[in-house]
Amino acid sequence: MSHNRRKKAWPNPVSDPLSPGVICVDDTVEILTLLRLIARNETVLRLENYYKGLPISYEATILAIGSDYAELRCNRYQIACLYLNRETCLVGDEIAVPIAAQVALLRPSSLSVVLHGFQYARNKIGLRNQIRVQPDEPVIVHLRLKNALSAVQALLADISTEGLGLYLDRSLFLPRLYQPGVEVSLTFKLPVSGAPARQTGNLTMTTGDLTTRFSREQIRGLNLGLEAGETQRKPGAPAGQEVPSGQITARGILINLRPELHSQRYRLGIRFFPDEHTRQTIAQFISLRQSAIIREFKTLYETISQLDQA
Numbered sequence: 001m002s003h004n005r006r007k008k009a010w011p012n013p014v015s016d017p018l019s020p021g022v023i024c025v026d027d028t029v030e031i032l033t034l035l036r037l038i039a040r041n042e043t044v045l046r047l048e049n050y051y052k053g054l055p056i057s058y059e060a061t062i063l064a065i066g067s068d069y070a071e072l073r074c075n076r077y078q079i080a081c082l083y084l085n086r087e088t089c090l091v092g093d094e095i096a097v098p099i100a101a102q103v104a105l106l107r108p109s110s111l112s113v114v115l116h117g118f119q120y121a122r123n124k125i126g127l128r129n130q131i132r133v134q135p136d137e138p139v140i141v142h143l144r145l146k147n148a149l150s151a152v153q154a155l156l157a158d159i160s161t162e163g164l165g166l167y168l169d170r171s172l173f174l175p176r177l178y179q180p181g182v183e184v185s186l187t188f189k190l191p192v193s194g195a196p197a198r199q200t201g202n203l204t205m206t207t208g209d210l211t212t213r214f215s216r217e218q219i220r221g222l223n224l225g226l227e228a229g230e231t232q233r234k235p236g237a238p239a240g241q242e243v244p245s246g247q248i249t250a251r252g253i254l255i256n257l258r259p260e261l262h263s264q265r266y267r268l269g270i271r272f273f274p275d276e277h278t279r280q281t282i283a284q285f286i287s288l289r290q291s292a293i294i295r296e297f298k299t300l301y302e303t304i305s306q307l308d309q310a
Contacts, residue, residue: 031118045092049081053134053158056081069116080297108305132160133289146183166268173266182254190246192284
C-alpha cells in the first residue's frame with residue numbers, strides 16, 4: 001500500500017455545525033463498503049464508548065450510507081454519550097478491526113447519528129473486561145511504599161475490583177522509589193454509606209433486563225434504557241450481614257506510571273488483590289456510580305431531544 005495516500009476534506013452531507021476533519025480516502029472507501037455489506041446482511045453492529053470510566057455499548061442499525069458518511073439509529077443513551085464524546089468505535093462480527101468514527105450530526109428526537117471521519121482503530125483494544133469507574137468527588141488515598149516509614153497522599157483516579165489508578169503530585173514523586181513491581185499498601189474510604197449490598201462473585205450486577213458484565217463478547221450496554229415507571233433492582237443485604245462502611249485497606253503492586261506534567265502530577269496504575277469485604281465495597285461503589293450516570297444520561301437525552309424538536 002502506498003504511503004502517499006490521498007486525503008480530502010469531508011464534504012458535509014447534512015446541516016452540521018461541526019468543522020469537517022481530514023480523513024484517509026483509502027480507509028473511508030473500504031470501511032463504507034464494509035458497512036454496506038453489514039447493512040445488506042443485517043448483521044449485528046455496536047457502538048462502543050466510555051463515559052467517566054464506564055463502557056457504554058449498544059447495538060445500532062445502519063439507516064443510510066453516503067459517499068463518506070453513514071447514518072445510524074442507536075439507543076437514546078448512546079445518543080447522550082455521543083453528544084458528550086463526539087466520537088465512537090464501531091465493532092461487530094464482520095468487523096475484524098474496530099472502526100473509529102467522528103460524530104458529524106446528532107438527531108436525538110429520531111435516535112439517529114451521522115458519522116464521518118472513519119479510520120481503522122488499529123491501536124484500540126475495545127472494552128475492558130473489568131468495570132473501572134471514576135469517583136464523582138475527590139477520594140484521598142494514603143499510599144505507602146514497602147519499607148517506607150510514612151505514607152503520602154494521592155487522589156483516586158479510577159477503580160475496579162482488581163486495580164486502581166492514582167494521581168500523585170509531582171513534588172512527591174521520586175523516580176528511584178516509584179518503580180514498576182514495588183509493593184504498596186493503600187488506605188482510603190469510598191462513599192458507599194447506606195448503599196445496599198451487592199452480590200459480587202463475577203460482578204454480574206444487573207439493573208433491569210441487561211447485564212453489566214463488560215467483556216467484549218457479552219456486553220450489550222449498561223442497561224441505561226430505564227423507562228418511566230421502571231425501577232432498578234436493588235437487592236438488599238442478606239439478613240445479619242453488615243453493610244461495609246467503605247473503609248478499604250489493601251496491598252498491591254505498582255504496575256505502571258505515566259507523567260501528566262501539564263497537571264503537575266503522575267498517574268500510577270496499581271493492581272491489588274482485595275478480600276471479599278473490599279470487593280463488596282467496590283461493587284457497591286460501582287453500582288452507585290452506574291446509577292448516577294443512568295440519571296445523568298436520562299436527563300441529558302431528554303434535554304437535547306427537546307432542543308432538537310424545537
